Amino acid sequence: MTEGIRSGTAVGSFWAEEERCGGRAVALPSWLLTTSNEEVAATVARLYGGQSRSRDRQQDLFELTLDNDAIAVNVDGPEAVVNRLVLQQVEEHAPIHVCDGFNFLQPMDNAGDPCGCPESVFDRKAAARSGRGPKPDARLAFRLAAAPDLVIFHLTSSTWEFSDSLSAAVAGMERGDNGAQMTISLQRKAVTTRSGMAVSYVRPILSVIQQEFAAPGQLRLAA
Ligand SMILES: [Zn+2]
Known part of the structure; x- marks a missing residue:
């Protein structure tokens, strides 16, 4: 991991x-x-x-x-170096979205598939702030x-x-x-x-x- x-x-x-x-x-x-x-x-x-x-x-x-x-x-x-974006499940601390901003890195079954994160950095930060997107x-x-x-x-x-x-x-x-x-x-x-x-x-x-x-x-x- x-x-x-x-x-x-x-x-x-x-x-x-x-x-x-x-x-x-x-x-x-x-x-x-x-x-x-x-x-x-x-x-x-x-x-x-x-x-x-x-x-x-x-x-x-x-x-x-x-x-x-x-x-x-x-x-x-x-x-x-490890540099990725992760969204954790609040209560369980389990990652539910692990990506490089473009594609999933985990789970292995989905690795390489488009992850759906917004392209703009501004939108990514907004999504992370509101708890919808990975940080x-x-x-x-x-x-x-x-x-x-x-x-x-x-x-x-x-x-x-x-x-x-x-x-x-x-x-x-x-x-x-x-x-x-x-x-x-x-x-x-x-x-x-x-x-x-x-x-x-x-x-x-x-x-x-x-x-x-x-x-x-x-x-x-x-x-
Ligand atoms: Zn993503």
Whole structure:
């Protein structure tokens, strides 16, 4: 179901939003790292600055709110990305529509069939907002450029901005042989609503810095 990303390999997750009661995703003001590995939490705190955030349930989980908005990461290739649209059944959390915006990806019997999502992005977003249409399920597996041997981290987001930035990054990686050095960052925007109210929001995005970095073990000295 997480095609492309091997489950069970990540020991840390970066979050830019979290689910509140009712299943609504709420944007976080800064990156949140969760890990059950104390050494990973300590290393990330040392690299990016972070305050631990306590939460009573889940005692075995380290939660860090990070000071840095921009984090340099290494992405091994297109297989490190899952980017799809999913509509969940509200009560059972079972997906009832999984597609790429044009064709079904699941269930396997229907894979490849036209899914009926609107062509325009505006209409897709409206359908998702009203609960009729699927919303992004965008996932990235990466290593920290500052500590590439540490572990694999995951980032999952349901924002259209992150999904769009993943699509652009994958298109770039498919043209190259190796992975790429990228930055995951939090984009802060202030907008004024029609009623004149100032609202600020935070969205995660992924941007490519450099294509085709030499992966560890592939570095060769010139003869
Ligand atoms: Zn669809």
